[in-house]
Amino acid sequence: MNSSTLSFAGKASTGHSHAPSKDPGVEPFSCDVCVVGAGAAGLSAAHAAAACGTSVVVLDAFPRPGGQYYMQPPAAPLASAKAMRQVTDGAALIAEAERAGARILPGREVWGVFPGGGQPERGTSAAAPSDAGGFTLHADGDGGAVRVTARAIVVATGAHDRVVPFPGWTLPGVMPPGAGQRLAKLSGTPPGRRTLIAGSGAFLLPVASSILKAGGEIAAIFEADNRVLAAAGIVARNPSIWGELARLARPLFRAEFEVHRGAVVVAALGDDRVRAARLAPLDTSGTPDLAQTFEIDDIDALLVGYGFRPHVELTDALGCTHDFDEAAGGWICRAAPDTFATTVAGVFAAGETTGIAGSRPALLSGRIAGLAAAESLGFGDTSGERRYLVERRRRPAAFAAALATHFTPPAGLAAAITNDTVMCRCEDVTAGEVRAALADGADDAFGAKLWSRAGMGLCQGRVCGFGLARLIAAERGIDPEEVGFNTPRLPLRPVKLSTMQAALKE
Amino acid sequence: MSAIVITVDGDRLPARAGMTVAAALIAADRPELRRSPRAGTPRGVHCGMGHCFECLVTIDGTPDRRACLVEVSDGMTVETSR
Ligand SMILES: Cc1cc2nc3c(=O)[nH]c(=O)nc-3n(C[C@H](O)[C@H](O)[C@H](O)COP(=O)(O)OP(=O)(O)OC[C@H]3O[C@@H](n4cnc5c(N)ncnc54)[C@H](O)[C@@H]3O)c2cc1C
Ligand code: FES
Numbered sequence: 001m002n003s004s005t006l007s008f009a010g011k012a013s014t015g016h017s018h019a020p021s022k023d024p025g026v027e028p029f030s031c032d033v034c035v036v037g038a039g040a041a042g043l044s045a046a047h048a049a050a051a052c053g054t055s056v057v058v059l060d061a062f063p064r065p066g067g068q069y070y071m072q073p074p075a076a077p078l079a080s081a082k083a084m085r086q087v088t089d090g091a092a093l094i095a096e097a098e099r100a101g102a103r104i105l106p107g108r109e110v111w112g113v114f115p116g117g118g119q120p121e122r123g124t125s126a127a128a129p130s131d132a133g134g135f136t137l138h139a140d141g142d143g144g145a146v147r148v149t150a151r152a153i154v155v156a157t158g159a160h161d162r163v164v165p166f167p168g169w170t171l172p173g174v175m176p177p178g179a180g181q182r183l184a185k186l187s188g189t190p191p192g193r194r195t196l197i198a199g200s201g202a203f204l205l206p207v208a209s210s211i212l213k214a215g216g217e218i219a220a221i222f223e224a225d226n227r228v229l230a231a232a233g234i235v236a237r238n239p240s241i242w243g244e245l246a247r248l249a250r251p252l253f254r255a256e257f258e259v260h261r262g263a264v265v266v267a268a269l270g271d272d273r274v275r276a277a278r279l280a281p282l283d284t285s286g287t288p289d290l291a292q293t294f295e296i297d298d299i300d301a302l303l304v305g306y307g308f309r310p311h312v313e314l315t316d317a318l319g320c321t322h323d324f325d326e327a328a329g330g331w332i333c334r335a336a337p338d339t340f341a342t343t344v345a346g347v348f349a350a351g352e353t354t355g356i357a358g359s360r361p362a363l364l365s366g367r368i369a370g371l372a373a374a375e376s377l378g379f380g381d382t383s384g385e386r387r388y389l390v391e392r393r394r395r396p397a398a399f400a401a402a403l404a405t406h407f408t409p410p411a412g413l414a415a416a417i418t419n420d421t422v423m424c425r426c427e428d429v430t431a432g433e434v435r436a437a438l439a440d441g442a443d444d445a446f447g448a449k450l451w452s453r454a455g456m457g458l459c460q461g462r463v464c465g466f467g468l469a470r471l472i473a474a475e476r477g478i479d480p481e482e483v484g485f486n487t488p489r490l491p492l493r494p495v496k497l498s499t500m501q502a503a504l505k506e
Numbered sequence: 507m508s509a510i511v512i513t514v515d516g517d518r519l520p521a522r523a524g525m526t527v528a529a530a531l532i533a534a535d536r537p538e539l540r541r542s543p544r545a546g547t548p549r550g551v552h553c554g555m556g557h558c559f560e561c562l563v564t565i566d567g568t569p570d571r572r573a574c575l576v577e578v579s580d581g582m583t584v585e586t587s588r
Pocket of ligand 1: 036037038039040041042059060061062066067068069070108109110111156157158159160161177178179181182206308311314350351352353358359360362492555
């Protein structure tokens with residue numbers, strides 16, 4: 001790690017990564033490129049930009065860099081994780097980025113970003129493009145509060161599970177698959193003694209495999225999509241992934257649990273925790289047939305998810321344009337294919353933020369964004385290498401896109417949402433209340449939030465946003481795209497008032 | 507990972523250094539962490555990655571810490587609000 005490469009935009013390098021702090025508690029940093037997210041995309045962006053000669057600061061919310069795919073187990077690694085290639089590859093990525101001079105600051109969650117010198121304009125809740133140039137980012141966490149001024153930003157904030165509420169989904173033990181994966185891979189703890197996995201997506205299999213490795217039992221896996229043959233066709237056309245699939249599938253066959261298709265979870269059952277799940281087959285329109293339900297009991301963990309949705313809070317707060325692409329995760333940040341520049345000057349986006357595609361395309365888009373960010377600040381011509389990277393990214397990205405169209409959430413899931421189903425977990429808003437708001441005249445995500453408070457809690461709609469859009473679309477007979485999404489408010493994450501005051505002072 | 511002991515709601519529980527507080531509680535078969543603000547229904551870990559705020563507990567006296575992000579340490583005190 002070479003912090004002396006950090007210097008402030010347009011000024012001579014001070015030779016130090018940061019000047020003495022005027023606000024005790026908030027450590028200031030200045031750099032050419034600030035990367036948010038230390039996953040596959042962020043780490044490769046940081047490496048590429050730093051190798052071009054820019055000073056780079058990387059902020060990440062988690063206690064350790066690596067993101068989701070390259071998550072790094074704690075200091076004393078798990079026996080089962082030690083041998084895992086993902087862990088060692090991730091460690092190598094981190095080391096390479098640091099060797100190139102990037103300063104990685106984990107345990108720092110970005111809660112605000114502003115154009116220019118860091119002063120939010122009075123009355124505005126989000127940043128907008130500024131002529132002044134540059135940005136100020138604020139982050140806090142166990143790593144300590146920081147304020148980073150940067151000439152360019154790369155947003156590589158990844159994705160999170162795409163969930164649709166169902167009755168009982170708030171019971172302890174009910175989680176999305178990503179939560180089960182993190183418990184098993186990071187902590188070596190299965191989400192329960194006996195886990196039922198359901199939903200859709202190629203991700204369900206690796207989760208099951210991690211749970212087995214962590215010593216858990218799998219009751220069953222239910223994949224909503226029942227077009228097995230078409231999925232097999234995609235696999236057959238992409239021999240490069242056969243090895244990976246075989247590796248993933250091996251522990252599954254060893255355990256001999258069943259992978260069922262064409263049914264979804266319509267309720268979690270239990271008093272103070274989940275003890276059983278009710279499932280229903282999907283009809284040809286993708287609607288659960290509630291007349292033919294069946295139950296699976298003796299479970300204490302239930303993982304249900306329908307793929308991932310990108311984290312677009314930061315790019316949205318920065319004023320970037322977003323497009324709707326359900327297969328790619330819903331609302332995704334628009335980025336130019338050869339630079340991964342967003343529609344806001346100085347802001348680049350990479351990895352899952354620009355559409356769900358998996359780790360390999362994320363690595364490549366991160367590198368393209370890092371090179372383009374450096375080039376935009378006058379650090380050489382990177383167009384030749386970027387052209388080559390765009391070409392290399394084409395196939396894995398096309399594969400991910402083809403696979404994703406298979407795992408879009410079934411169209412009629414909202415049919416299982418009863419009126420007493422909690423939609424917004426933060427504020428305990430039920431589907432009945434949302435339906436009442438719609439009857440009263442609310443007609444989109446914003447209206448539903450104003451009328452019912454759904455999406456107004458601490459999570460700012462990260463959890464319920466997708467399900468809410470599905471419910472509103474189903475009730476109104478419109479496209480989820482027309483429902484829109486709620487623009488995040490600053491702070492993006494709860495932050496102590498004193499920290500916010502100290503950070504914004506000056 | 508080395509074995510350590512944490513105290514959860516007054517009970518001493520075994521844990522392994524480096525695991526998250528959320529994992530330690532789940533491993534100890536204590537999935538309920540709090541009650542929801544309005545309906546008072548039991549809640550536990552949801553997203554497992556720091557963005558849903560369902561897993562808020564008091565850790566070493568500091569309230570509203572996310573159990574899914576904080577790693578356990580020997581002698582740590584955790585209070586749930588179940
Ligand atoms: C739980 C989970 C498990 C996954 N496991 C696999 C797997 O086993 N195999 C596979 O092929 N794919 C997996 N994926 C898909 C995964 O998204 C990609 O493979 C890959 O990790 C994408 O890289 P990325 O850099 O775009 O995002 P990520 O790796 O997700 O990295 C994003 C980073 O941004 C950080 N971040 C987000 N918001 C903020 C903020 N406001 N402030 C600071 N930091 C922030 C996060 O902490 C995170 O470290 C998983 C996804 C999830 C959500
Ligand atoms: S479980 Fe979602 S924040 Fe911890």
